[in-house]
Amino acid sequence: MRKTIGLGIAVAVPLTLLAATQVSANADELAPGDERLARAVLGDRDGWAAHGDGTTGGSAAEADQVHVVGTWEELREAVGPRGDDTPRIIAIDGALNAHVDADGDELGCSDYQDSEFDFDAYLDTYSPENWGMEEEPSGPLEEARVRSMRNQQEQIQLHLNSNTTLIGLGDDARVLGGNILIDGADNVIVRNIGFENAHDCWPQWDPTDGSEGNWNSEFDNMSVRRAENVWIDHNEFSDKGMPDSELPEYHGREYQVHDGLLDITHGADLVTVSYNDFSEHDKTMLIGSTDSPTYDVGELRVTLHHNRWENVLQRAPRVRWGQVHVYNNHYVIPDNPEGEKQFSYSWGVGYESQLYAENNYFDIENDADVPKVVRDWRGEEMQESGSLLNGRSPHHRVSMLEEYNAVADEQLGDTVGWEPTLHDRVHPTQSVPGRVGAHAGTGNL
Template sequence: MKHLSNSLILCVAAAAAGCASDAPHDVSSIPLMRQVAPPDGWAAQAGGTRGGADAPVANVFTVSDAAQMRQALGKSVQGSRIVQVAGVIDMSEGRPYADHADQSRRGRVAVPGNTTLVGLGPRSGFVNAHLTVSRVSQVIIRNLHLRNPCDVAPRWDPKDGDGNWNAEFDAIAIVASTHVWVDRNSFTDVPVTDDTLPVVDGKTQQCHDDALDIRDASDYVTVSYNHFALHAKNTLIGASDKAEGDAGHLRITVSNNLFEFISSRAPRVRFGQVHLFNNYHVGDRKHPAYRHDYSIGVARQARIVSQANVFEVANARDCADAVKPFAQGPDAGRFSDTGSLLNGAPLAGCGVDAAPGFEVPYPFSPLPAASVAAHVRRHAGAGAGK
């Protein structure tokens, strides 16, 4: 195993400041690895999200392969830590996964609490990996290129509609965890896009699950300035209608993200109190591989506040093509919007409009919708302008 190198640190952790502006979160005097979740999101509530920002020099590691990654994230490290990814780490280490169990074990990157995991430079990240944040608190994941994992053994489910292939493994799964900030990462299926997958039993043998899932009563999460591209089912917030323990949790902000040719779940919400602002959705209802179905799914008891989001979806007819309800009656979700645009027109007539039942508790200043596309294009994704 290669020696883990400790990085020299000249600055101490300090609170990141600033809401949405042309220069978001202007913390240029603070190293990327030492920044904390900004105030304009749920992750800043209830004490804030620092990840490993206060890690001592001895707990700052730079890693460039799977073995180093496992050691840096291992139990032998005590206290807060910062793990910097140098280059692209292949968690399979060049040995194809033998089966589902092998992929589950070797491909997993288990991020412990009080950790910042950050890419060095504009091109660092993971392939053949699934990152898990499970039953911990205080995690920051930033500036990584993530190839959405492809399950080597997808399963046929005859009860999924008229039968479908389903896969496991998300690029990032946040499970029963609190105070998490996912910022400026890039997610994509490339090069294993859905049009390269075989058709079996009349259906594409789907090997991808979601890019980012947040479930099992996770709380105080901000998802900001990420670039999600070329993927079918992107983000579940609340994984099941039966997960009634999620009620009162799943307080999540999704802001300033680019969703580019995402078919659905951007995001799909159950139970949560979710704030969406200044996100930019680009899609096509006739795309050859990632046909746009809907962007925001309003499922069981969802509470969604939407502000100044932009939807540019070719061949979209009306709001129902952007915002889709999944529950009726007492289980119906609630969705309210101000200032969003669908193909240049106000987002209206969605059929699910209702008072969301919560007020956003933090200060924020959304850009007007007319400024969102340029702003998000400039700042979203790994290696983008800060």
């Protein structure tokens, strides 16, 4: 079966996505084992989210604020009105398709399209030949595109409130096509859920983005903004169901419908991201969205540990401003065939960033990609120790920072002026692939 994601764009949609309208189970209460997991809190030394009063999510929820949901509409109802900070636990049972309305009808991109939008006319009007490359699109067609995007946003975007735990039951809880926002909400826990294929039906053509222009989309699988004390644990993030390889080109550039998998921006702070699986994606994790000294200064303290990053092409993570501790992660960087997107970088050292990388393991097929692991984005330094490369015996010790500096025109310094102290044990690097492989992702709580 094929489904249109934009006018003239056909992309295969797996049967699992279409079957997500079915409610797998309705339960009035959680089983004792699930209740225990749902009321779990972050350990008192488990990364930056343990700072201050720690992160407890909805662990204090009363019985009437414990919800088991099996559809997108049930989830929307369970989160409560925006700004309602009553402690609550929301457990997802099965797969929830965000592109299903309150009546259970599946929605496609055409259902969100504004009546005044015409894709072919958009392509023609803003083509390099007709519009040029000096300014972003404006005028009636661009306004209609934005209205179309807003229609989709109203359906697929979901705001979590403070003092919430969102948790998946078993090993098959999924959010399909949804954009989860933790925006201005504090003390939030998200665990054991697969977040798949948040996509923008109506990306914008921006001829000023780079030398050749780019298509830019709006929705992350999950966005953390203006929030504190957030724990994101044992989840899976991917474009499953709509890989970039199936997307067409317009104006000579890929029609990119995906944004980030998990972005932490706009002054978010005190976040721990642990035992997650990030796979098959381009722009994966952005920490800090601007070089301007605005809301991010003094914020963006983030811990990333025991995550698996497989065939993600860039931003794993890209950091501005923040003190970010990256330890015991496993990076799998294949040598993609010619014609497919190629690896760009893993650690983006951005403006005023203080990235501290410790005991991370890399499997890299193409030796030419090793110096690419680090990229300078107006940063000045990072600190790294304990990295290992590939599964040879003995394991090959390597400094990714030194590999970068050996070929770079401008050198990065090797000390950041702070040392992480708020963390559990940093495991020996050689144990990371096995430990992460056995415990990261859904179904491993």
